[in-house]
Amino acid sequence: MTETVAMTVNGRAVTITVDDPQMPLLYALRNDVGVTGPHYGCGLGQCGACTVHVNGESVRSCQVPVADAAGKRIVTLEGLGTPERPHALQAAFIAEQAVQCGYCANGMIMESAALLAKTPRPTEAQVKEALANNICRCGTHPRVVAAVLRAAQG
Amino acid sequence: MNAISKRGLLKAGGAMMVAFSIGLRPKGAAAWTEKPVAGDEVAAFLSIDAQGGVTVYIGKVDLGTGIRTGFMQIAAEELDVPMARIRVVEGDTALTPDQGPTYGSLSIQNGGVALRAAAATARRELLNMAAERLGTPAAQLSVADGVVSGGGRSVSYADLVGGRAFTMKVDTNAPIKAPGARRIVGQSVARVDIPDKVFGRFEYVHDFKRPGMLHGRPVRPPAMGATAQSVDESSIRGIPGVVRVVHQGAFVGVVAETEWAAIRAARDLKVTWSNWAGLPDQARIWEHVRATPVAQVQVTSDRGNPAAAIQGATRRVSGTYDFAIHTHGSMGPSCAVAEFGADGKLTTWSASQATHNLRKQLAMMLGMPVEQVRCVYLEGAGCYGRNGHEDAAADAALLARAVGRPVRVQWMRADEHVWDPKGPPHLVDLRAGLDAQGNIVGWEADAFIPKGAGGNVDLTAAELGGLPRENQIHPGNIIHNLALPYAFPAIKTTCHRLDTTPFRPSWIRTPGRMQNTYANEAFLDECAAAANADPVEYRLRVMPADDPRGREVLERVARLANWQTRPSPQQDRSGEILRGRGVTFVKYELVRTYVAAVAEVEVNRRTGAIRVTRFFCTHDCGQMINPDAVKAQVEGNIIHTLSRTLKEELTFDRSTVTSRDWGSYQVITFPEVPEMVIELIDRPAERPWGAGEPAAAIVPSAVTNAIFDATGVRLRSVPFTTQKMRAALQGA
Numbered sequence: 048m049t050e051t052v053a054m055t056v057n058g059r060a061v062t063i064t065v066d067d068p069q070m071p072l073l074y075a076l077r078n079d080v081g082v083t084g085p086h087y088g089c090g091l092g093q094c095g096a097c098t099v100h101v102n103g104e105s106v107r108s109c110q111v112p113v114a115d116a117a118g119k120r121i122v123t124l125e126g127l128g129t130p131e132r133p134h135a136l137q138a139a140f141i142a143e144q145a146v147q148c149g150y151c152a153n154g155m156i157m158e159s160a161a162l163l164a165k166t167p168r169p170t171e172a173q174v175k176e177a178l179a180n181n182i183c184r185c186g187t188h189p190r191v192v193a194a195v196l197r198a199a200q201g
Numbered sequence: 202m203n204a205i206s207k208r209g210l211l212k213a214g215g216a217m218m219v220a221f222s223i224g225l226r227p228k229g230a231a232a233w234t235e236k237p238v239a240g241d242e243v244a245a246f247l248s249i250d251a252q253g254g255v256t257v258y259i260g261k262v263d264l265g266t267g268i269r270t271g272f273m274q275i276a277a278e279e280l281d282v283p284m285a286r287i288r289v290v291e292g293d294t295a296l297t298p299d300q301g302p303t304y305g306s307l308s309i310q311n312g313g314v315a316l317r318a319a320a321a322t323a324r325r326e327l328l329n330m331a332a333e334r335l336g337t338p339a340a341q342l343s344v345a346d347g348v349v350s351g352g353g354r355s356v357s358y359a360d361l362v363g364g365r366a367f368t369m370k371v372d373t374n375a376p377i378k379a380p381g382a383r384r385i386v387g388q389s390v391a392r393v394d395i396p397d398k399v400f401g402r403f404e405y406v407h408d409f410k411r412p413g414m415l416h417g418r419p420v421r422p423p424a425m426g427a428t429a430q431s432v433d434e435s436s437i438r439g440i441p442g443v444v445r446v447v448h449q450g451a452f453v454g455v456v457a458e459t460e461w462a463a464i465r466a467a468r469d470l471k472v473t474w475s476n477w478a479g480l481p482d483q484a485r486i487w488e489h490v491r492a493t494p495v496a497q498v499q500v501t502s503d504r505g506n507p508a509a510a511i512q513g514a515t516r517r518v519s520g521t522y523d524f525a526i527h528t529h530g531s532m533g534p535s536c537a538v539a540e541f542g543a544d545g546k547l548t549t550w551s552a553s554q555a556t557h558n559l560r561k562q563l564a565m566m567l568g569m570p571v572e573q574v575r576c577v578y579l580e581g582a583g584c585y586g587r588n589g590h591e592d593a594a595a596d597a598a599l600l601a602r603a604v605g606r607p608v609r610v611q612w613m614r615a616d617e618h619v620w621d622p623k624g625p626p627h628l629v630d631l632r633a634g635l636d637a638q639g640n641i642v643g644w645e646a647d648a649f650i651p652k653g654a655g656g657n658v659d660l661t662a663a664e665l666g667g668l669p670r671e672n673q674i675h676p677g678n679i680i681h682n683l684a685l686p687y688a689f690p691a692i693k694t695t696c697h698r699l700d701t702t703p704f705r706p707s708w709i710r711t712p713g714r715m716q717n718t719y720a721n722e723a724f725l726d727e728c729a730a731a732a733n734a735d736p737v738e739y740r741l742r743v744m745p746a747d748d749p750r751g752r753e754v755l756e757r758v759a760r761l762a763n764w765q766t767r768p769s770p771q772q773d774r775s776g777e778i779l780r781g782r783g784v785t786f787v788k789y790e791l792v793r794t795y796v797a798a799v800a801e802v803e804v805n806r807r808t809g810a811i812r813v814t815r816f817f818c819t820h821d822c823g824q825m826i827n828p829d830a831v832k833a834q835v836e837g838n839i840i841h842t843l844s845r846t847l848k849e850e851l852t853f854d855r856s857t858v859t860s861r862d863w864g865s866y867q868v869i870t871f872p873e874v875p876e877m878v879i880e881l882i883d884r885p886a887e888r889p890w891g892a893g894e895p896a897a898a899i900v901p902s903a904v905t906n907a908i909f910d911a912t913g914v915r916l917r918s919v920p921f922t923t924q925k926m927r928a929a930l931q932g933a
Contacts, residue, residue, distance in 0.1 A: 070461040083404075087533070090613060091863070147265045182868060183532070184583050186837030
């Protein structure tokens with residue numbers, strides 16, 4: 048019944064054993080690989096808390112069967128940057144203090160990183176549109192927008 | 202692959218260091234040693250280890266507000282130690298004082314002030330000890346970086362007390378730093394938790410693991426009052442890793458080796474449920490509220506004879522305001538880990554805002570002595586009141602007891618939306634009489650709201666499982682701010698406390714205080730319009746002369762928003778897009794934080810679409826520990842409450858909640874968030890008040906007042922949806 052899935056997570060080759068290839072990638076990352084940057088928020092692709100990059104595209108890892116990640120390059124919040132070498136967005140989120148509880152921050156940063164990769168100098172409206180399907184309950188929205196614009200200018 | 206990451210090990214090590222530094226290394230979930238937690242003991246709040254590291258123990262927890270940083274600032278300031286040398290332990294029943302639940306905008310006002318007194322007491326003691334050691338009078342000593350110096354000699358805190366517990370009582374009169382001497386408090390210090398949160402290194406309760414831990418999921422009844430008549434365990438036999446199905450009354454749960462197996466098992470388990478349809482008809486919810494028996498009548502202000510004054514008034518105004526049922530809608534579904542030790546003691550890790558109360562509730566549910574239960578706080582997703590974390594802890598405890606291994610429970614999205622306790626429906630009738638000059642001569646308000654206050658919200662697992670519970674409802678202190686801060690000659694405000702409410706209630710950010718402020722401040726706007734008076738001027742007319750701080754926030758918000766003095770509504774209503782502005786004021790609970798706001802809106806006259814374009818706010822919470830953190834709270838209050846005001850509404854049929862996800866319970870999105878202009882009034886010489894809630898109170902009324910100014914139509918039913926606006930415009 049079990050099968051193995053090999054992928055790259057944050058530059059590291061990993062092989063995991065699953066008994067259900069339909070298990071969402073999110074659970075493989077959190078429980079088998081041990082990266083907890085992506086969070087379970089809704090399991091429905093509605094909130095964005097579980098966002099990761101798969102081959103450079105932002106995807107909601109709660110919606111991707113782990114089998115579909117085979118052979119793919121996965122980057123999570125942990126792989127985006129480190130305190131020593133932060134991604135511009137991570138530095139900007141700190142500078143703007145753009146976090147309250149931070150449960151959504153993973154999705155905000157990963158979605159914005161995908162935006163900046165394609166649109167390095169977005170307008171404020173483009174940032175808001177890119178994040179229109181990312182939910183935040185604490186009300187950090189203006190700080191998140193300011194952080195993304197700051198990162199884009201950096 | 203090993204599930205425990207390197208990061209996890211580092212985190213676990215860090216957590217152990219805190220305990221080890223005070224000789225309390227927990228060897229397992231259940232092996233713990235009590236330290237002093239009585240709120241009058243300095244040792245309950247502070248310890249200093251042999252390296253000079255300071256540990257703060259605090260009963261108030263960081264719910265994502267940044268309060269941890271604020272506590273560190275307070276301790277660093279009073280003790281003169283660098284913040285980097287301070288650790289904070291929050292909400293652990295074995296280690297921290299019981300300072301009540303983290304609610305009511307009281308964490309700084311009460312919790313922080315208590316910590317400040319403990320730190321000031323400790324500092325005085327340390328100076329006295331140093332004076333003896335150095336042979337120099339305490340008054341001639343100075344402290345920097347935890348080192349006391351004087352007379353050419355110095356001694357560190359670590360040398361004075363390192364590793365030994367403080368033994369004195371907290372002196373609430375111990376001298377605190379004068380405003381001019383403060384270097385850390387009052388500064389917008391960067392929050393200590395944010396770097397870990399943006400690098401994916403922060404350990405939320407959702408990330409917490411125990412050795413041998415299993416995964417559990419509750420299986421809730423499809424109809425909220427149904428019971429499980431039978432459970433077919435064979436229905437999940439094909440799922441590898443299922444360990445146990447637990448069934449007691451209407452409580453059903455599954456436990457599995459992996460999280461995904463638990464999710465599949467909970468999804469696929471065949472349960473035969475009884476029928477139940479005990480909820481009221483949502484379309485007639487307000488009739489239901491009015492027909493609910495009244496358990497208690499509370500008069501919250503009573504001056505003169507308003508009924509007679511209204512009867513004899515030149516002009517009479519009346520209106521009814523309602524506010525829909527809301528879910529907390531936490532971003533991260535409720536989560537907890539429970540573990541029974543070999544000695545039978547229970548430890549839970551959860552994001553409970555009230556671990557000391559949860560401890561008592563779990564002990565009651567499980568029939569255990571309270572001393573056998575330890576509840577530890579770990580941060581979850583943002584929490585704005587009593588949501589589902591305590592319930593997840595109860596689920597985890599029941600499942601862990603059944604399997605004899607640690608169990609982690611995380612709710613699914615629908616569990617959260619359907620089963621978290623709800624902000625109850627809130628209904629207020631208002632009547633006022635005006636004299637010939639438009640002045641209010643009499644004011645009467647009647648609120649129809651559930652009974653109860655801020656006690657323990659019953660655990661869902663106990664309720665479903667027929668296990669011991671308090672069996673009372675506690676919606677929070679929802680009576681405040683029905684009384685008004687204004688000087689009306691005759692007023693009576695009455696709370697009709699209803700015996701029941703359709704859903705298990707609890708407090709959601711600014712409970713009652715917001716709904717009452719909404720009704721009052723919108724109705725006051727109706728009176729101003731009836732008087733053909735400018736809404737700011739009309740409020741200043743009735744602002745008590747002895748309340749200059751109230752006058753100041755209102756006058757300052759008018760300047761901030763470039764308020765044009767004129768009555769509402771505005772006269773040009775010819776275009777498709779109508780624009781207006783509305784003002785609001787609150788003195789929180791009539792005794793603390795002052796907030797005023799001006800909302801600017803655009804209303805599409807054809808479609809009814811409402812857009813809040815700008816939001817101005819002035820805020821006076823007295824002394825601010827961290828102004829940027831206060832600003833973040835004000836921003837959060839405004840955005841969260843705009844979401845609630847414009848969009849949020851629980852929907853339900855006769856059996857259960859039908860708004861089960863973010864598609865059916867919509868919340869504010871980035872493009873809908875207005876520009877905000879916030880002016881914080883700092884008063885370093887005053888006492889600090891709360892900031893986590895008060896600015897929420899002014900949002901719904903500011904919006905409806907602005908809509909009225911734009912359109913001449915008054916919305917009195919939250920949420921102010923496009924459909925309601927369009928219908929109101931068509932009826933106008």
